[in-house]
Amino acid sequence: MRTKDLLSLWAGKAVAFGCHAAKRGGSSLPGLLVNRLNPGFVKSASSAQPYGNVIVTGTNGKTTTARMILCILREAGLRPAHNRTGANLMSGIATTFVETYSLGGRPRSDIGLLEVDEATVPRACAELKVAGLVVTNLFRDQLDRFGELDHTLALIRKGLEKTPEGTFVAVNADDPLVASLGAAAGTKRRMIYYGWKSTKAADEGIEPNEWIKPSKGIGIEIKEAADIRHCLHCGNPYLYREVHYAHLGVYECQACGSKRPDPTVALIDYRSEAEAAGKPGGSVTGLDGPVTKAGGCVTEPGGSVTKPCRSITEPSDVIEPPDATDPGNVTEPAGSVINVATPLGPLEARISVPGVYNLYNALAAISAAIGLGIDLDTIRRGLLGFRASFGRMEVVEVGDKRVFLALVKNPAGYNQVIRTLLQTEGEKNLVLCINDNYADGRDVSWLWDVDFEALAQSRDRIRFIITSGIRAFDMAVRLKYAGFDESLITTDEDLRRALSEGVSRTPPRGTLYVLPTYTAMLEVRKILQRSRCVKPFWRV
Incomplete structure (x- = not known):
């Protein structure tokens, strides 16, 4: 490292130490300082990665896809520099390299794995030594920040054009916007399209307005x-x-x-873990359970369960739980077993998180691994060791109950979470948390594009709904117009009180489903962290 790089590295490490000592995340501030002191730090640090750097971008699924790739890379014996907290601006990228370099300026990683915000892709591609680019999907999201989708697509295309010859580019073939990047990649980059294998005959189709x-x-x-x-x-x-x-x-x-x-990498079919185990329904035990320490890679199926923590309620707030014989004690949605056709041959793999969108995330991770030359057996073992990222289908034990956290931030993603919830049996206990901070997007009109009407069709399976967060009342109004009776809805803008009430009203061995926007998710995890239910997000 140059002297300038070394001095800025030390400054960044000092700030990171201070943030951690103060029990603050420190996922962006060290990098913000380093970039101010030395604008060339990221370019210098990333160029020292022998296998280059893989960028993961897109509207939904960046964090989960990157975590899947992380587990595969570790299974392959590589040491990735990864922004595991999801800090995906240039400050977060710089912080990642600050953390992975020693005080002597030596890299302790051999490949960069970087989740990157869509608007940051052009600069990231210009400054990083890029080995691969993975694009998950593009949906309307944070319109006050990104604008319309054609602008977001143009930003990613601009970044793609800055990548060197030989870069692999893995894109979602099933998304017309993302698939169009193939033309920008040209012939000097290696295209990998992923998607579902079509099962419909050529004369079958959905008419344009039959959505x-x-x-x-x-x-x-x-x-x-x-x-x-x-x-x-x-x-x-x-x-x-x-x-x-x-x-x-x-x-x-x-x-x-x-x-x-x-598709070069095509999903042939999938089945739930219950179907794979030959059980009639529900999640599987043993092979299975989605309840694990938040966001990591484990070496054995099932991983380790987060230890039960003390109640998140204060003694004066405790509400007596319902009778334990109540029929609402259910399991969370289980993962899937997938069969995938690849250029290297067929692959059967297990993923521990539910939802159709996570099947796409797995396909993206498989495509990236193939782009890096990793064999199928290593990919299979890596996916087997994957566990949910913090706040993304994360399950936490709170006493004799479970809290299921599922991040929501736009209509497409919210609809898929609703679909996943409805696929599980039993009654539902819901806390819906909506904030409108900068990282969430100031405009919450997108809630009217979410199909809460589909959820209302199953209102007889919903025990209660608590709306919370800065825009709790907007959420309650949306539910009312979706067809929910007001008696089913409780509104409390205070997240701690809402979470406390939700846990108290959930029966023993039951599950509370918490669906927060991004900053609300961080607040919910902070509440759980204070109760020693989860680790700080920067440590998962």
């Missing part, structure tokens, strides 16, 4: 929040032969002939 479809296994129709319905080339409506969720599926334009590229 309501039955959701697998729940008997309820989900209104898809499709952001792209018209051809990017000629403007005519796409014909979708299959829709997996939102605008992701098998599409073509019958006017100009534009269509989905054939």
